[in-house]
Amino acid sequence: MPLPEKALISRIASKAKSPALTTRPRGTTDFQKGGTRSRVAGLQRGIGDDCAVLRLPRGHEALVTTDFSLEGVHFRRERHSAESVGHRCLARGLSDIAAMGGEPVAAFLSLAVPERLPQRWVDQFLRGFLALAKKFSVPLAGGDTAQSPAGVLADIVILGSVPAGTAVLRSGARPGDKLYVTGQLGASALVLSRFMAGRTKISERRNAAHFFPMPRIPAGRALREEGIASAMIDISDGLSTDLGHLCQESRVGARIYAEQLPVTGGRANLRFALHGGEDYELLFSAHGIVPKSIAGVPIACIGEITRRRKIVLIQGGKERALPAGGWEHFSSRKR
């Protein structure tokens, strides 16, 4: 490919040159459990071969997730800085690992950019991407690059791991379990609503929940390790939609109390908390005692799992159906 591909590969490779990306001597058959070191040591061979070669901790299963970040669909270059786009691209994948209670092992980035995109944009994208990767000690272990026929196209793949048989699935919720969320809801959609209302510039640093969301890896891990969560999902498509997924996989229903929802910016923003999407918080069910905060993140009890397979919202003492409608609703107006 004329330029971008080669330039990108070397740029990705050189930027990503970290101890995590150098080849380890082969033949080592074990490495320490837990902590940062074991995860980084998992990468035997990164960029520069047909495949990356990775070793999982002994007794662990592999987790794999892939997520698109497409210009005009998931972000707009005039609204989001390249740094934010890179950060969000990786956050989408890491959040899925968090939702299983897993540890990220390595990231793979497929990135196609238009021929005329300034190299500076790619640099800033990688800066945002790699800053978040560093926070969780996730090496960029490979990927693909191409020239895009239209717009920036990114696809993030995360390989994670979890002790065999302990991944927290969506299907484990049982009637009587309480429902909880981490952090606050609706913050990302609130920013989006301002864009929709005509705002063109919004401070990225003061609205980190939208521009630099932090995947709940430590909270997800703690919820698994301590055996708290019976089922878990990340709220990337909106509470109503993702609660629908969890209930469907668990073959149950749910009752949500509007007054108990941790809504960003107060009651008036309830619809953002219910349907907004891209919050990257964790929604989980539990039947035992749940602490008020986990791994430094506040936890709110927002309802309970029911045998009746309907999802309802209780507001002002009245019950009404809560149809899934988060992502679809907002995305029709495009990010």
Added chain:
Amino acid sequence: MPLPEKALISRIASKAKSPALTTRPRGTTDFQKGGTRSRVAGLQRGIGDDCAVLRLPRGHEALVTTDFSLEGVHFRRERHSAESVGHRCLARGLSDIAAMGGEPVAAFLSLAVPERLPQRWVDQFLRGFLALAKKFSVPLAGGDTAQSPAGVLADIVILGSVPAGTAVLRSGARPGDKLYVTGQLGASALVLSRFMAGRTKISERRNAAHFFPMPRIPAGRALREEGIASAMIDISDGLSTDLGHLCQESRVGARIYAEQLPVTGGRANLRFALHGGEDYELLFSAHGIVPKSIAGVPIACIGEITRRRKIVLIQGGKERALPAGGWEHFSSRKR
């Protein structure tokens, strides 16, 4: 997302409903070595959760590869049937696994399609994709779907496995090793050249090397198991380019004999064999005895590894430099 995403997810999920995609009881800690069953049994949880959960055979390392298939870059809808596009999309990933001597464990497909793309196209794409997946017992274990702003965008991810420490890298070639390729070279570029010359319809079944290339999984596995290959790479970017990668990673040079190359359609097509790309054959180095065929695929000795770090072509007794130029050359005229 209005329609395509949901339609696609259910279409992918329903099409992909196979024994390989059902959930296995958790807690099983071992499974048979080798053969189809163990690989399929590796999938603990597929489509329907935040991540797929997979168990690798005991003592195995993970292989991960990702490859774009973009409309207008890697294929054209007016030239390639949807079935061929789906097949080639998966073949790109499987070929990388073959080049490490690995076994495919599961495939993940990220697919974005324009709003007006007929559902029939997606169905045919999946038919081609899943027919090849079935051949190698690779379950479609997840992915992502989105509405594309322009053209069909696919990204294939393959998780593979290989006994720890045995992956055949690009970096193992040593001066004195001979160089070999599987099958024939230039067949794919020959088809491309006919398109470039103005042909609009070319029989897909009679030109399977281009439209339905068969990744060399069994040959790659045999070359690893029997300890034959010292270094290996797949020829997806053209012999000259991929030989360049192998030599660079091994810090060696190479001498290629034009008369020994297994050129599709005869000598006149030498340039396709040297620079054509998308052959998905394996190029490997070896220092011992190499059989005339492996796993039913003919093997040709095409040259040798040299200490001098240059890549040269011997033709009619004369030596000339062989610069990498396969993929770049052809792709500038677009597929």
